[in-house]
Amino acid sequence: MKISDLNGVGAKRAHALNLAGIYTVSDLLNHFPRDYDDRSQIKTVGELILDAVNTIRGVVATEPENAILSRKNASSLNITKIAIKDHTGTLEIIWFNQPYLKKYFKKDSEYIFTGKVRTMYGGRIQMQSPDYEPCGGADNHTLSGGRIVPVYTTPKQFSQKTFRALIFQALDAVQVRDAKMQSHFNESGRALPRGAAGFGAESHFDEYLPASLREKYGLIERKTAVQNIHFPESNEKFLSARHRLVFEELFFIQRILLNLKESITTQPGVPMPDVHFQPLLDNLPFALTSAQSNVLSEIAADLASGGRMNRLIQGDVGSGKTAIALAVAYVAMKNGYQAALMAPTDVLANQHLSQCEKYFQPLGFETVLLTGSIGVRARREALTKIESGKTAMVVGTHALFQDGVVYNNLGLVITDEQHRFGVDQRLSLMKKGEHPHTLVMTATPIPRTLGMILYGDLDISIINALPPGRQTIKTYCVDSRYRERLHNFIRKEVFESRQTYIICPAIQESENMSEKETPKAELQNVLNYTQELSAALPDLSISYLHGKMRPTEKQQTMDDFKQGKIQVIVSTTVIEVGIHVPNATLIIIENAERFGLSQLHQLRGRVGRGDAQSYCVLLTDTKNDETKARMKAMTDTSDGFKLAELDLKLRGAGDFFGTRQHGLPSFSIANLYKDMDILKQAQSAAVEQFEMSPAEAVALEKRMVQVLATTRGGVM
Numbered sequence: 001m002k003i004s005d006l007n008g009v010g011a012k013r014a015h016a017l018n019l020a021g022i023y024t025v026s027d028l029l030n031h032f033p034r035d036y037d038d039r040s041q042i043k044t045v046g047e048l049i050l051d052a053v054n055t056i057r058g059v060v061a062t063e064p065e066n067a068i069l070s071r072k073n074a075s076s077l078n079i080t081k082i083a084i085k086d087h088t089g090t091l092e093i094i095w096f097n098q099p100y101l102k103k104y105f106k107k108d109s110e111y112i113f114t115g116k117v118r119t120m121y122g123g124r125i126q127m128q129s130p131d132y133e134p135c136g137g138a139d140n141h142t143l144s145g146g147r148i149v150p151v152y153t154t155p156k157q158f159s160q161k162t163f164r165a166l167i168f169q170a171l172d173a174v175q176v177r178d179a180k181m182q183s184h185f186n187e188s189g190r191a192l193p194r195g196a197a198g199f200g201a202e203s204h205f206d207e208y209l210p211a212s213l214r215e216k217y218g219l220i221e222r223k224t225a226v227q228n229i230h231f232p233e234s235n236e237k238f239l240s241a242r243h244r245l246v247f248e249e250l251f252f253i254q255r256i257l258l259n260l261k262e263s264i265t266t267q268p269g270v271p272m273p274d275v276h277f278q279p280l281l282d283n284l285p286f287a288l289t290s291a292q293s294n295v296l297s298e299i300a301a302d303l304a305s306g307g308r309m310n311r312l313i314q315g316d317v318g319s320g321k322t323a324i325a326l327a328v329a330y331v332a333m334k335n336g337y338q339a340a341l342m343a344p345t346d347v348l349a350n351q352h353l354s355q356c357e358k359y360f361q362p363l364g365f366e367t368v369l370l371t372g373s374i375g376v377r378a379r380r381e382a383l384t385k386i387e388s389g390k391t392a393m394v395v396g397t398h399a400l401f402q403d404g405v406v407y408n409n410l411g412l413v414i415t416d417e418q419h420r421f422g423v424d425q426r427l428s429l430m431k432k433g434e435h436p437h438t439l440v441m442t443a444t445p446i447p448r449t450l451g452m453i454l455y456g457d458l459d460i461s462i463i464n465a466l467p468p469g470r471q472t473i474k475t476y477c478v479d480s481r482y483r484e485r486l487h488n489f490i491r492k493e494v495f496e497s498r499q500t501y502i503i504c505p506a507i508q509e510s511e512n513m514s515e516k517e518t519p520k521a522e523l524q525n526v527l528n529y530t531q532e533l534s535a536a537l538p539d540l541s542i543s544y545l546h547g548k549m550r551p552t553e554k555q556q557t558m559d560d561f562k563q564g565k566i567q568v569i570v571s572t573t574v575i576e577v578g579i580h581v582p583n584a585t586l587i588i589i590e591n592a593e594r595f596g597l598s599q600l601h602q603l604r605g606r607v608g609r610g611d612a613q614s615y616c617v618l619l620t621d622t623k624n625d626e627t628k629a630r631m632k633a634m635t636d637t638s639d640g641f642k643l644a645e646l647d648l649k650l651r652g653a654g655d656f657f658g659t660r661q662h663g664l665p666s667f668s669i670a671n672l673y674k675d676m677d678i679l680k681q682a683q684s685a686a687v688e689q690f691e692m693s694p695a696e697a698v699a700l701e702k703r704m705v706q707v708l709a710t711t712r713g714g715v716m
Contacts, residue, residue, distance in 0.1 A: 001024060001026075001174070002025075003017050003018075003022055003024055003025060003027070005025070006025065006170060007169060008162075008169075012157055013157050013158070016155040016157040016158065017155055022155070028167065028170050029167070029174070029230070032669045033151055033152050033230065034151060034152060034153050035151040036150055036151060036232070036238075037148070037149045037151060039146060039148070039149050040055075040146060040147050040148055041055065042056065042057050042146050043055065044086050044088040044089075045085070045088045045090065046088030046089055047088070048091070048117050048125065050119055052116065052117065053114065053115065053116050054114070054117050054127070055112065055113070055114045055145050055146065056084070056112070056114075057111070057112045057113075057135060057145075058084030058085055058086045058091065058110065058113070059084060059085055059108060059110050060082055060083070060105050060107050060109055060110075061082075061084060062082060062083045063107050064081070064082045064101065064102040064103075064107075065081045065082075065102070066078060066079070067079050067081065077096050077097060078096070078097050078098075078099050079094050079095070079096060080095045080098055080099060080101045080102055081094045091126075091127060092120075092126045092127070093127045093128075093130060094126060096129060110134070111134050111135060112132070112133050112134075112142050112144075113130040113145065114131045114144065114145050115127045115129060116130075131145065131161065132144075143165060143168055148235070148238065149164070150230055150231065152164070167231075168231065171227060171231070206222065206702075206703075207221060207222050207223070208222065208252075208702070208703035209222070209248060210691070210696045210700065211696070212692070213688075216685075217681055217685060219243070219248075220240045220244050224237075224240075225240070225241040225244040225245050226245075227241075229241040229245055245669050246669055246670045246671075246675050247678050247681060247682050247685075249668060249669055249670045250670055250675070250682035250683075251686055252703060252704060253453060253456075254682055254685075254686035257453075257457045258456065258687060259704075261458070264310045264438070265307055267307070268306060268307065268308070269306065269307050269308035269309060269437050270337060270433075270434065271306070272304070272411070272437075274331070275304055275331055276334075277300075277328075277330065279363060280359060284359070288320070288323065289466075289468070290465065291315075291463045291464050292319075292324060295324055295463055296324060296327060298459075299311060299324070299328055299439070302437070303328075308437055308438070309437035309438060309439065310437075310438045310458055310459060311439055311440070311458060311459045311460070311461055312458040312459070313440070313442075313462075314442055314446065314462050315443065315462065315464070316443065316466070316605075316640045316641075317601070317602065317605025317640070318466055318467070318470060319443075319463040320463060320467060321441045321463060322355060325416075325439060326355065326356070326359055328439055329356075329360075329393060332411045332412035333393060336409065336411075337409050337410065337412060337436075338386070338391075338412075339392065339393050339394070339410075339411065339413075339414065340394045340395075340400050340407070340414065341394070341395045341396075342400050342401075342413070342415050342416065343395070343396070343397060343416045343417065345397065345574065346372075346373050346397060346551045347554055347555065348416065348417070349369065349371055350369070350555050351579065360393055365393055366385070366391045366392060367391065367393040367394075367395060368382045368385050368386065368393070368395070369395055370383075370386070370394055370396035370397075370399050370400055370405065371396050371397045371399050373550075373551030373552070383404065383406070386405065387408055388408060394407075400429055400432075401425065401428040409433075410432050410434075411437065412437050413437070414438075414439045414440075415429070415439075415441065416441050417441070417443065438458075440455070440458060444602060444640075444644070456683075471608060471613055471614065472608075473604055473607060473614045473615065473616050474613065475615075475616040475617075475634055475635045476615070476616070476617050476635060477619075477632070478617060478618070478619055479619070479620065480621050482619070486617060486619075487533075489615075490537065490540070490568060490586065490588075491539075493586045494540055494568070497564075497583070498583060498585040498612060499561065499564065499566075499567055499568070499581065499583050499585070499586075500584065500585075500586040500588070501569055501571060501588070501606055502568065502569070502587075503572070503573065503575075503587065503588070503590060504523075504525055504570060504572060504590050504591070505524065505590070505591045505594040506523045506524070506525035506572075507526050507527065507547075507548060508525050508526070508528070522591075522621070524590035526544045526571065526572055527544065529590070530542060530543070537568070540567050541565065542566070542567065543557055543561075543566045543568075543569055544569065544570045544571065545557050545558065545561075545569055545570070545571040545572070546571065547574045554574070573595075573599065580609055581609065582609045582610030582611075584607050584609070584610075585607055585608075585610070585612050585614040586607060586615050587604060587606055587607045587614075587615075587616050588617045589616070589617070589618050590619050591619070592631065593620045593622045593630075593631075596647045596650075597630055597633060597644070597646055597647035597650075598640070598644050598647045600630075600643075601634070601643050601644075603616075604616040604634075618634060630650065633646055648672065649673050
């Protein structure tokens with residue numbers, strides 16, 4: 001059924017629903033509530049709780065009235081007033097500037113109301129602007145009161161009440177339609193075509209999970225689950241419905257990732273008979289740690305196995321992942337293949353370019369840069385070198401897998417900071433070669449629950465030790481009263497030939513940012529901050545960096561900072577990932593409450609890369625208890641995995657990385673922290689083999705195709 005088949009859905013509403021990704025009745029029924037209001041406890045007038053939200057059922061005792069209330073120095077108010085009564089008393093209810101309600105309410109008719117009750121002048125009680133709904137029908141059924149009420153993320157054109165009614169209409173229409181279908185087949189004497197256990201391909205309540213799987217994991221039927229996720233009949237049925245739908249969502253994503261992993265690892269990889277890293281390692285100015293050596297051994301085994309390597313290197317900031325990547329790229333090039341390294345930003349890609357040129361040129365291998373910001377002539381030259389095979393090492397951004405990029409003999413794909421990419425983007429780059437090996441790197445510690453979703457298709461290696469001599473970064477949290485002392489601290493570090501980062505959450509004052517804990521006027525922004533700091537410290541070389549600058553400007557600024565021409569750089573989080581300036585010893589993060597723990601930890605990792613003691617100062621004026629707990633966690637530990645677990649708990653998966661640019665799929669109901677136990681069940685189920693009828697197998701395959709087509713930004 002199309003969404004426009006429902007009553008009340010005209011062109012404007014259909015367009016608004018389409019913009020929210022809702023095109024069919026099935027889409028609508030899979031638009032699950034984001035929250036619930038428990039309005040099941042109906043009170044009498046005598047039981048009402050003052051200054052609290054109450055739900056009450058009563059009969060309209062008076063004819064509705066409209067009145068105009070004049071106010072000094074303000075526009076007048078149109079007030080609609082009714083009185084309702086039950087066996088315990090009378091309650092006055094009013095609405096502001098909704099005069100049409102006078103015609104809605106009928107004297108002696110019964111309605112249900114939910115709203116806040118206040119004590120007014122003279123001791124009378126009053127409910128203002130409540131939700132309302134008539135009580136009627138054979139079962140006295142209501143949608144907005146006297147029950148657990150769903151709360152949705154609603155498209156434009158829809159109030160909660162209107163959207164709730166549309167969902168109910170859809171549920172009713174589907175049940176009527178399915179009942180007619182059942183009756184038709186019963187009368188014809190033919191068997192109803194079924195999916196797994198329901199109304200088959202023609203039903204909006206298709207059952208996708210095999211009966212044996214549902215039985216083992218105690219899952220209710222999908223039809224019952226969908227009905228009770230929208231309009232729960234009880235707390236118990238709601239919990240059963242949610243468990244079923246969360247399990248289903250996570251199960252299919254796990255199945256997709258496992259299928260992807262199997263399809264990759266069972267393919268033959270490009271042969272690399274010469275797996276010796278030592279010539280590259282001999283050129284490094286340091287010896288590998290035992291953790292790095294262990295990871296290289298795992299990679300060597302992958303390359304020598306004959307299959308395709310599909311491995312993630314996970315290590316904290318500064319653990320030495322890039323050195324591993326260089327060694328593996330060297331082996332690929334030595335065996336006659338090209339290697340491609342994809343980074344999420346131009347700045348990081350240019351940094352990788354410098355490293356590759358430094359270590360590969362002496363060994364006889366050329367490196368080329370390919371990003372969206374290089375000029376037309378440079379791009380043409382790069383594409384020619386890549387296609388001809390003249391260059392063996394290609395470094396770039398998303399441009400590496402765009403149309404028109406033809407590799408000569410791609411044997412290795414390296415993705416840096418994988419959480420900034422979806423699996424689909426990594427696959428797009430892999431498809432540029434014939435079964436190339438894949439190496440993925442991330443410095444963001446990923447909790448196990450997130451790792452199952454982000455990296456379920458990868459074998460994982462962890463670098464769990466930092467290079468010897470690396471000092472702990474001393475971290476402090478202060479408020480704005482310390483700003484002058486911080487200026488003195490900056491000057492002290494600069495006079496000792498050190499450099500400083502200052503991070504602001506906004507680029508300029510007019511930037512449209514959502515207000516979380518910090519009023520917009522109090523947000524520090526890069527451009528104003530640079531001017532103010534330059535005035536306070538006129539003897540220092542201060543500049544700024546942000547994502548809206550032209551790529552050439554950004555690169556020139558970073559080059560000047562690395563060379564020491566800039567002593568203090570004021571920046572947004574564009575420097576969050578991978579920037580390596582060993583001489584930087586101080587980072588000050590303004591409005592620290594605006595960032596998640598994992599992002600703060602990443603930012604802190606920009607310092608502490610040299611021999612000198614380094615410092616991180618978190619600056620916030622908020623008194624929020626959660627913020628205080630997060631700042632204390634930052635000052636108490638430098639363990640990225642502990643911080644990541646806490647961040648996931650406090651902020652949820654969607655905001656975990658401090659940016660919506662990440663490879664997580666969009667979940668319709670699952671919460672990766674709250675649903676850890678269900679995720680473990682779903683992962684176990686995904687690897688098991690269940691007895692299935694042919695119809696069940698078809699339904700399962702059908703749903704897999706649907707998930708593949710609709711999952712956005714993440715596993716697909």
